[in-house]
Amino acid sequence: MRSNILKNITWLGAGNAVVKPLWFVFITAVCVRILGMAEYGVVTAALALVGIVMSLTNVGSSQYSTREVARRCERASEYVSNFFPFRVVTGLLGIVVIMLVGVVLGQRGNDLTALFFAALYGVAMNLTEYCRALYRGFEMLRYEAVSIMIEKLLVIGAGTVLLLAYPSASWLLAGMAIGMMLTLFGNVTWVFRRLAPFDWKKFDFSFFKRTLPYAFPLGLASIFVVLYLRTDSIMLKAMQGDIAAGQYGLAYRILESMILLPAVVVAAYLPRLSSLFHEEASRDFKRLMRHGLLSLGGIGLVLATVTTFAAPWIIPILEPDPSSAPAIGILQVLIWTFPFSAVNFLLSTSMTAMADQKALAWMLGSAAVFNVTLNAILIPSFSYFGASVATLTTQILITGAMMLRYKRRSARFQGSGSRLVETASETPPEPPLSL
Secondary structure, three states: OOHHHHHHHHHHHHHHHHHHHHHHHHHHHHHHHOOOOHHHEEEEEHHHHHHHHHHHEEEEEHHHHHHHHOOHHHHHHHHHHHHHHHHHHHHHHHHHHHHHHHHHHHOOHHHHHHHHHHHHHHHHHHHHHHHHHHHHHHHOOOHHHHHHHHHHHHHHHHHHHHHHOOHHHHHHHHHHHHHHHHHHHHHHHHHHHHHHHHOOOHOOHHHHHHHHHHHHHHHHHHHHHHHHHHHHHHHHHHHHHHHHHHHHHHHHHHHHHHHHHHHHHHHHHHHHHHHHHHHHHHHHHHHHHHHHHHHHHHHHHHHHOOOHHHHHHHHHOOOOHHHHHHHHHHHHOOOOHHHHHHHEEEEHHHHHHOOHHHHHHHHHHHHHHHHHHHHHHHHHHHHHHHHHHHHHHHHHHHHHHHHHHHHHHHHHHHHOOHHHHHHHHOOOOOOOOOO
């Protein structure tokens, strides 16, 4: 078991290690140097808004499909035949909502055009992520690794070509959208042919009646995460302008690049934890969690310490223009969210595996409300530093709440797995388990 998880982590980690440094250089140094801080702020805010709206369209279908396919692979075709068309329709509705919100926020001309291309990029990314949810359910993360490498090469390539030809936020996002749509086509073709054949005959409205009550809390949890991670950029742009949003966005991209580590780990952990919970293997479940929490927490502390001292050298390398100087202080505050967010990634994954999605949604919903409120209080007086403090404070509180919940839930897990698992799926598990 352990070797298989390490194999999946290695595959996904290696795939990301090949292309993520290229992506990081592209989305920070290349983009900000060619666009300038103000246009970079437009890109940051547009992608933040798209991320929030697109999270509303998922309703937890990705996490739910991963969890359920990990338990019963033979039902993968049913999930993809129902959830994929659903995601297409909600994604198109999401584009309409994004454009309406942009108009309400006063965006016009090039800003609105940039928002439209960001929305196309978001829809394609959203659907590609659903394909990857199936890779995880089958525990075939080598497919996801290849998918990520192809995605980044296409997005960076198309984005760079249009950025150099027409240096503006809208053309950059147009190129990124083209690359992402090509990626989507490749993933859909692969999934439908190799893993989960799409069959219109399996599309059934009653499927959503059975599954959405269980998937929706997972969707809410994802929405709330995106809200407290992305709202700060939008609020900064609205309250302090494009330059402040760009400075914050530059520092945040560095933090975001580090999230690769916990993201890779939880991608491998969710299907395995789901299987262990389903099998009532409490000792293996707790052992796996203990190793994961200690590893992620320790690595997070080391990286945060190193980055704090290295920030005065990192930012000028990415953008030597004096206008980027505030990003140094922003990074030195933001980076301390990383140890907590790394631990939170795994704790939230364990709650998903244990079918504790309602509690997860309540926690993250409260965190989102707290974060938005704190941003509204701090940004007018402290600008980007206020947003940084709000993000850090929120992550600390989430860690405390999730750790308490995990200890209580895992204590109940011992000897009572069959009673806990009845909320995990819309259908009973296969024999010998009985509910």
